[in-house]
Amino acid sequence: MSINSGDPYRDSTIYEAIQYEKEKNQPHCCICGEAIWDDKLWDFIDAIYCEECAEAQFKKNTEDYIRNGNFI
Ligand SMILES: [Zn+2]
Numbered sequence: 001m002s003i004n005s006g007d008p009y010r011d012s013t014i015y016e017a018i019q020y021e022k023e024k025n026q027p028h029c030c031i032c033g034e035a036i037w038d039d040k041l042w043d044f045i046d047a048i049y050c051e052e053c054a055e056a057q058f059k060k061n062t063e064d065y066i067r068n069g070n071f072i
Contacts, residue, residue, distance in 0.1 A: 029053050 003011045003018075026035035029050035042054035049057065 031057065 003014050005011055005014070023035045026037060027041060027048050028035055029041075030047045031049060031053040034050060036048065036050045038051060040051075042049040042051070042058075044054075044058070
């Protein structure tokens with residue numbers, strides 16, 4: 001959408017208001033609180049996460065989950 005009223009201040013104010021409205025309707029990450037604009041998000045038990053937070057929260061090293069075996 002392009003806005004051009006001839007008044008740059010007015011244009012930027014309108015633009016910001018539109019952005020604000022759009023952002024309000026976006027899903028928001030439950031950790032960082034940012035609006036999620038990506039095509040995909042993470043929804044775990046009704047909690048919404050952005051890609052970065054989901055990775056930080058849920059992606060683990062498999063190595064850490066290998067049981068310590070006693071081989072003797
Ligand atoms: Zn996040």
